[in-house]
Amino acid sequence: MGAIRVWDIxxxxxxxxxxxxxxxxxxxVKTPGxxxxxxxxxxxxxxxxxxxxxxxxxxxxxxxxxxxxxSQFLYGPRRLLCYARAWVQGRQPSYAxxxxxxxxxxxxxxxxxxxxxLTGLVMSDDIFFDGPLRGTLGKDVEGWLxxxxxxxxxxxxWLVGLHLVALLVHRLKGEALVMAxxxxxxxxxxxxxxxxxAAIGRPWLALLSMTVALLLVIWLxxx
Numbered sequence: 001m002g003a004i005r006v007w008d009i010x011x012x013x014x015x016x017x018x019x020x021x022x023x024x025x026x027x028x029v030k031t032p033g034x035x036x037x038x039x040x041x042x043x044x045x046x047x048x049x050x051x052x053x054x055x056x057x058x059x060x061x062x063x064x065x066x067x068x069x070x071s072q073f074l075y076g077p078r079r080l081l082c083y084a085r086a087w088v089q090g091r092q093p094s095y096a097x098x099x100x101x102x103x104x105x106x107x108x109x110x111x112x113x114x115x116x117x118l119t120g121l122v123m124s125d126d127i128f129f130d131g132p133l134r135g136t137l138g139k140d141v142e143g144w145l146x147x148x149x150x151x152x153x154x155x156x157x158w159l160v161g162l163h164l165v166a167l168l169v170h171r172l173k174g175e176a177l178v179m180a181x182x183x184x185x186x187x188x189x190x191x192x193x194x195x196x197x198a199a200i201g202r203p204w205l206a207l208l209s210m211t212v213a214l215l216l217v218i219w220l221x222x223x
Contacts, residue, residue, distance in 0.1 A: 003185040004185065004188065004192075005184055005185055006096050006097060006180060006185065007068070007184045007186075008064065008065040008184065008206075009206075010068070010201065010206040010209070011064065011068045012181055012182070012184055014056060015181055016181075017049070017053055018057075018113075021046045021049040021050045021053065022046070022050060024042065024043075024046040028040070038129075040128065041129055044120065047116070049217055050113055050116075050117050051114075051217070052214060052220075054114050055212065055216055056210055056212070056213035059205075059208075059209040060201065060206065063201065063202075063209075064201035066097075067097035068201060070107075072194060073100075073102070073103035074107060075100040075104075079100050080104060083099060087101070093190070093192075093193045094189060094190045094191065094193065095193055095194050096192040096195050102166070109156075109160075112156050112159055115152050116152050116153060116156055119149035121133040122136075123146055123149060132220055
């Protein structure tokens with residue numbers, strides 16, 4: 001069958017903004033951060049943007065377009081196992097949105113990113129930078145959260161790597177997932193298991209979600 005519209009503009013904008021913000025966060029913590037001054041502050045700002053994007057995605061996952069909703073791509077254990085078995089055997093069914101394993105991966109990455117962003121709010125370099133919640137939870141709790149931030153950061157790097165490998169595997173199988181997230185359209189070889197509903201969400205709900213997310217970023221950045 002031909003290409004069908006899957007990803008709406010808000011979902012695609014979220015995805016690519018998240019890619020840029022996470023890339024900046026990794027760059028400023030894993031390198032000297034050139035040409036940015038005070039890379040630790042840019043790392044924190046990237047984290048604030050990530051939290052704002054995650055808030056938007058949480059709202060859009062409730063009232064966005066059909067394929068953007070969590071209820072559309074989160075499946076139970078039995079469905080996951082059946083899909084994994086079919087995938088190994090090379091006879092997996094087509095999905096317009098996220099397939100069951102892809103949906104699980106999205107959930108895990110969103111949870112890890114949320115944990116990373118929230119724990120980063122108590123971080124400090126003990127010189128120039130203090131997170132907005134530094135000094136509010138007590139030294140013991142903040143020390144534990146700081147350790148969790150570093151450990152989860154390593155987990156997140158593995159998740160990103162796994163995501164890239166999955167994209168490559170799907171491309172070798174003929175699914176251009178990256179291009180689908182650029183154009184919003186996905187070409188399928190057969191009738192999808194999850195077709196139905198309006199692919200495009202209501203613009204005023206997208207605007208409301210973006211406004212709430214932007215207010216969070218502003219509060220974290222300049223609050």
